[in-house]
Amino acid sequence: MKKELSNSLKTLTQSKVLLYPTDTVWGIGCDATSEEAVAKVYEIKQRSESKSLIILVDGIEMLQQYIPSISQGILELLSSAVKPTTIIYNHPVGLAKNVVANDNTVAIRIPQNEFCKQLIAAFGKPIVSTSANISGNETPKSFKEINQAILDSVDYVVDLHREAISDKSSTILKVGEKGEIIVLRK
Structure with a gap:
């Protein structure tokens, strides 16, 4: 894993794009603070920039750097x-x-x-995590299902967990303007 962390870190610091395993499905990722890198992800996915992307942070401390106002209820939910x-x-x-x-x-x-937590912690910034598919196509449940066009378009492919199969997606919640929690996907 050490080699994969090192290669992935190098990819991220150069504003390049990586394909990596996450806690849900394989993700296309980059530095979430780099407009140039994020634009490459949209291009690879053939996705309109009007559709937002998920980003990953390594913990609550990093989350609070980018979301200055988080309710106690959300913090408890996350923990x-x-x-x-x-x-x-x-x-x-x-x-x-x-x-x-x-x-x-x-x-x-x-x-x-x-792997994700260690990579983000070493990088020190959030990373993009969007499913490894062309926009509108089915989300691959395993590395073998990833479209060759995606594999050819990224700058680095992490060599970990390639045999794993995952069909789990994350729960998606939204914080309303008054702090209420709205369930979008269970």
Whole structure:
């Protein structure tokens, strides 16, 4: 894993794009603070920039750097989450403009995957995590199902967990303007 962390870190620091295993499905990722890198992800996925992307942080401390106002209820929910949980937050700061949705929200998850956590911690910044598929196509459940065009388009492919099969997606919650929690996907 050490070699994969090193190669992935090098890819991220050069504003390049990587294909990597997450706690849900294989993801296409990059530095979530680099507009140039985020634009490459949209291009690879053939996806409109009007559709936002999920980003990953390594923990609550990093989350608070980009989401300055988080309610105690959300913090408690995050510390007790068993299933991967993505939360859509209002008014993020410090992220690439093209990773933030038109309504000034961003979807963020703290991964439950050791590789992801170590990579993000070493990188020191959030990374994009969008499913490894062309926009509109089915999400691959395993590395073998990833479209060759995706494999050819990224700058680095992590050589870990390639035999794993995952069909789990994260729970998606949204924080309303008054702090209420809205369930978008269980």
